[in-house]
Amino acid sequence: MITRDDLMSLKAIVGEQCVSTGESVLNLHSHDESYHNPVLPDVVLWPHSTDEVSRIARYSHERKIPVTCWGVGTSLEGNPIPIEHGIVIDFHQMQKVLAVRPEDFQVDVEAGVVYKELNKTLSRYGLFFPPDPGAAATIGGMIGNNASGIRTVKYGATKDHIMRLVVVLPGGEVIRIGNRARKSSSGYDLIHLFVGSEGTLGLITEATLRLVGLPANFMALRVTFPEIKNATDTVFKVMSSGFSPSAMEFLDSNVITVLNRDRSLAMEERPTLLMESNGFSEEGLKAEMAYIEEICSENGSTFIDKGIGQTERDRLWEMRHLTFESLKRQHPGLLPLIMDVAIPLSRYSDMVAFIKQEVSGLLAYVFGHAGDGNVHVIVMDVPANSSRWAKVEQAHQRIVEKALAFEGTCTGEHGVGIGKRGFLSDEHGDSLELMKRIKRLIDPEGLFNPGKIFS
Amino acid sequence: MITRDDLMSLKAIVGEQCVSTGESVLNLHSHDESYHNPVLPDVVLWPHSTDEVSRIARYSHERKIPVTCWGVGTSLEGNPIPIEHGIVIDFHQMQKVLAVRPEDFQVDVEAGVVYKELNKTLSRYGLFFPPDPGAAATIGGMIGNNASGIRTVKYGATKDHIMRLVVVLPGGEVIRIGNRARKSSSGYDLIHLFVGSEGTLGLITEATLRLVGLPANFMALRVTFPEIKNATDTVFKVMSSGFSPSAMEFLDSNVITVLNRDRSLAMEERPTLLMESNGFSEEGLKAEMAYIEEICSENGSTFIDKGIGQTERDRLWEMRHLTFESLKRQHPGLLPLIMDVAIPLSRYSDMVAFIKQEVSGLLAYVFGHAGDGNVHVIVMDVPANSSRWAKVEQAHQRIVEKALAFEGTCTGEHGVGIGKRGFLSDEHGDSLELMKRIKRLIDPEGLFNPGKIFS
Numbered sequence: 001m002i003t004r005d006d007l008m009s010l011k012a013i014v015g016e017q018c019v020s021t022g023e024s025v026l027n028l029h030s031h032d033e034s035y036h037n038p039v040l041p042d043v044v045l046w047p048h049s050t051d052e053v054s055r056i057a058r059y060s061h062e063r064k065i066p067v068t069c070w071g072v073g074t075s076l077e078g079n080p081i082p083i084e085h086g087i088v089i090d091f092h093q094m095q096k097v098l099a100v101r102p103e104d105f106q107v108d109v110e111a112g113v114v115y116k117e118l119n120k121t122l123s124r125y126g127l128f129f130p131p132d133p134g135a136a137a138t139i140g141g142m143i144g145n146n147a148s149g150i151r152t153v154k155y156g157a158t159k160d161h162i163m164r165l166v167v168v169l170p171g172g173e174v175i176r177i178g179n180r181a182r183k184s185s186s187g188y189d190l191i192h193l194f195v196g197s198e199g200t201l202g203l204i205t206e207a208t209l210r211l212v213g214l215p216a217n218f219m220a221l222r223v224t225f226p227e228i229k230n231a232t233d234t235v236f237k238v239m240s241s242g243f244s245p246s247a248m249e250f251l252d253s254n255v256i257t258v259l260n261r262d263r264s265l266a267m268e269e270r271p272t273l274l275m276e277s278n279g280f281s282e283e284g285l286k287a288e289m290a291y292i293e294e295i296c297s298e299n300g301s302t303f304i305d306k307g308i309g310q311t312e313r314d315r316l317w318e319m320r321h322l323t324f325e326s327l328k329r330q331h332p333g334l335l336p337l338i339m340d341v342a343i344p345l346s347r348y349s350d351m352v353a354f355i356k357q358e359v360s361g362l363l364a365y366v367f368g369h370a371g372d373g374n375v376h377v378i379v380m381d382v383p384a385n386s387s388r389w390a391k392v393e394q395a396h397q398r399i400v401e402k403a404l405a406f407e408g409t410c411t412g413e414h415g416v417g418i419g420k421r422g423f424l425s426d427e428h429g430d431s432l433e434l435m436k437r438i439k440r441l442i443d444p445e446g447l448f449n450p451g452k453i454f455s
Numbered sequence: 456m457i458t459r460d461d462l463m464s465l466k467a468i469v470g471e472q473c474v475s476t477g478e479s480v481l482n483l484h485s486h487d488e489s490y491h492n493p494v495l496p497d498v499v500l501w502p503h504s505t506d507e508v509s510r511i512a513r514y515s516h517e518r519k520i521p522v523t524c525w526g527v528g529t530s531l532e533g534n535p536i537p538i539e540h541g542i543v544i545d546f547h548q549m550q551k552v553l554a555v556r557p558e559d560f561q562v563d564v565e566a567g568v569v570y571k572e573l574n575k576t577l578s579r580y581g582l583f584f585p586p587d588p589g590a591a592a593t594i595g596g597m598i599g600n601n602a603s604g605i606r607t608v609k610y611g612a613t614k615d616h617i618m619r620l621v622v623v624l625p626g627g628e629v630i631r632i633g634n635r636a637r638k639s640s641s642g643y644d645l646i647h648l649f650v651g652s653e654g655t656l657g658l659i660t661e662a663t664l665r666l667v668g669l670p671a672n673f674m675a676l677r678v679t680f681p682e683i684k685n686a687t688d689t690v691f692k693v694m695s696s697g698f699s700p701s702a703m704e705f706l707d708s709n710v711i712t713v714l715n716r717d718r719s720l721a722m723e724e725r726p727t728l729l730m731e732s733n734g735f736s737e738e739g740l741k742a743e744m745a746y747i748e749e750i751c752s753e754n755g756s757t758f759i760d761k762g763i764g765q766t767e768r769d770r771l772w773e774m775r776h777l778t779f780e781s782l783k784r785q786h787p788g789l790l791p792l793i794m795d796v797a798i799p800l801s802r803y804s805d806m807v808a809f810i811k812q813e814v815s816g817l818l819a820y821v822f823g824h825a826g827d828g829n830v831h832v833i834v835m836d837v838p839a840n841s842s843r844w845a846k847v848e849q850a851h852q853r854i855v856e857k858a859l860a861f862e863g864t865c866t867g868e869h870g871v872g873i874g875k876r877g878f879l880s881d882e883h884g885d886s887l888e889l890m891k892r893i894k895r896l897i898d899p900e901g902l903f904n905p906g907k908i909f910s
Contacts, residue, residue, distance in 0.1 A: 103695055103801040146640045157638050175886040181797035182827045183612050184864035185601045185651050187879055188890045192647030196640050213697025242668025284739020342636035346558040372637045409639035424642055431630040435643045441896045
C-alpha cells in the first residue's frame, strides 16, 4: 500500500503536478485494450527524465513497491495492467525526439514518443521507422513488446531496429547499451535481452532507432479468392518464390464484411490478400508485381485490383490498421479474445484451416500478417457468459497447441502479458527456467511489472 | 590438470578414438589465426552428439575442468585459445546437415558444419546462408562470434539468421531455444544472448538457420579513385542514398598492391571500391547501378569496371575473401595485429583518414566492409620486436579510442576473444557489469571458455 509519506516522496521526485491518485486517472491506467480484468494502480507518475525514472526505481526498491510502465495502453495481452497495484509510470512527459541523424539513418527518442508522430517527423528527412503495429503505440511500448506489423515481412520487427537503449534497472541504476555502428560483436547482446521483456527487467527511457529510407516507388494489390485455401496457398507461393513484399496481409470474408459495414465500402466479401512491394526502380517493381499477379491467377484469384494509387493505398492500410477498432465498433458490448500465433509459412494454409474449424459457431474474425506466418483470430464475446467464454478459451488453447505442434509461437507480436503466460512452458520447455533465472538475477524482488510473462 | 582417470572417463563418453593428448593435436588446437600466444589444451575431444557434449559438460563441472569450443580455428582474436588449458571440444564429428526445409527457407545443422560446404548444399535448393565471413568457418564458430561479412550490408549478421539453438549449459543441462516462425514476442530473447557469447555461456551443438533465396540477377562494379577520401565519401553517399547493395567493400592501394603481387593481377593500385547489387529484376538493377555509377563519377572515380560477368565476379569475391591469406603469404615471418572497428557511416571518411595517419610508418593495410562502417586494419610485424610492436599496439589503442569517440564499437565482427578485452570497459561502461553478472549466473564456476571477453 502506498502511504501519504510515499506520495510526498514521489512528489519530491517528479513534482506535485505529476503524481495522481485521482479515480479517473487510476481507471485509465487499470486496463489495456484486451478483455483482461482491470486492476487499479495506487498511484500514477509522469516523470520527465531518465534521472527521475531512476529515482522512482530506487524509491520503489527501498519500499518494495511494484512498478509497471505505461505507454498509451494499446497492448492486447494485459501487458501494462498493474496486477499487483503500486506505481504506474506513464511516459507521456517523455515525448522528445532528442536528435534526428539523417546521415546515419538514426533517431534518438524518449520512450514516450508515439511512433506515428515520429514517422511524420521523419518523413521530412525521407526516412521512417518501419515496425508498424497499427495502434498508436509509443516507442517504449513497442520495444517492451517487440512490436511488429504490416512492414515486418520486409523490414523485420522492433528488435531489428534498436541500436542503443538507456535502461533503468531495479534499484535505480542507469545503464546505456549498444552503439551507433551498423554491426558489432562486442560482448553479450543486452539490447535483445531488454527488447520484448515487457518491462519486467528494466524501464526503457531512451532509445536510438535504426531507420530506413522511404522507398521511391511502390505498388499495391488487393486480390480476392473464392476460398480461403486459395488465398493462404498464394501467401506461401509468393513468399517461397523469394520475393520480399513490403506487406502481405490476409483477411477472411468475415473481416471484409465488417470493414464494408463499418467504413461504407463495397469490397467483394471473400478471402482477400493485400500486398505491396516497394523499391528504387519502377521497372523492377512492375516486373515483380506481374510475377506475383501470375501466382495469384494460378491460385484461382477472382479479382485483382492493381491500379492502386497513393490515396487509395493509404486508405487501404488505414482500413487494415483500424480493423480492430472496426471490429469493436461493430460489436458494442462484446469483448475481444485475441490470438496471435505465428507458424512456419509452409503450415499457413493448414493453420488457418484448423482455426476456421475451431472457431466455427463463434463470432470470429481471422486475419493477419500472412507473409510472416502470423495469424490473428479475434473472437468477440462476453466473458461473463461463462459457458460460452469457456468455449472461446478452449478454442484459444487448441489453436495455440496446434501452432506449437507446427513449431511456431503462441505470440507473434503482442507479447505474453497475462494472456499467454499459460503457454510458455509448452513453448519453451527447459529454457523457460533460464528466463526465470535471468528475471531473478536482475529483479530479485520482483518489482518490475510483476505477474507478467511468468505465471 | 587432467588425470589418467579423467581420460578414462572422457573416453567412456566419446569413445577411445575421439580423445587425444597427442602433441600435434594439442598444438593444432593451441592457436587461431591471430598473433596471440598459443596455449596447449590438456586434451582434445571430438564428440558425436549433443548428448555427448552434455556429458562432457557434466564431467567438466564435477571435476572443475575448463572447456573451450573449437570450430576450425579461423578466429582472429584468440577466441578459441584454451588459455586455462583443460578440454577443447572439436566439433569436427558433428558436421551433419540434419534437415533442409526449402519450403520455409530453413536448415537444421550441427555446429561443426562448415558454412562454405553448407552453401554448396543449399545452392541446389536455390537458397543460401548469407553471413559470409570469408574464412572457412564452422556454423558454430560463426554463431559464437556473431560473424558477418561482405553480404551483411544487405542481409545482416549471423544473429539475424538464427531461429533455434540447442545449447549445453555448464553442468550439462541441454536447452532448446526459439521456434520456426519468422517472428515471435514470446518471453526473453535467449537466442541473441547466446549468439556472440563466444562459448562463454553455453556450448552450441545444433542450430536452425534462416536462409535467403539466391538472387535471380546481380551486377558488380569495381571502381578506383584518386585519393582515399574520394572512395570513402562515395561509400557514405551511396549508402545514405538509401540503396541496399549486396556488397560494398573498400580496399586501400596497399591492399591492391599485395593482391596484384599475390595473384598476378594488374589492377590499378589506387583506393578501390567493390560493389554489388542483386535482385529479382535485371531492369531494376540496371537503374540502380546507373545511379550508383553517377555517384562514383561525382566523387571523382577514375575507372569503373562494370562489365563484370559471373566468372570474374566470383574471382573478385574470392580475391576479397582471401585478402588475409594473401597478406600473410606476402609477409612470411610476420604476424598480423588485426583491428575491426565499426563506426556510423557518416564518420567513415574521418575514421579511415585517422587510421591512415596513425599507421603511417607501419606495414599496414586498410580495407573492410565499408557499407557497414566496418574497417579492418592489418598491421604485419614481429611481436618479439617489442619497441616496434609497442608502436603497433599504441596505434591499435588510439584507433579503437577514436572509433568509440565516434560512438562505434571495438569489434564489428571478430568478437572480443583475448585481443579486445581491454576495450570493453570503455565501450560498455556500466552495462559491462550486467554482462559479467549474466556470465556468473549461467557459469558460476567460470568453466566455459575462461578468460575470454572479460579481463
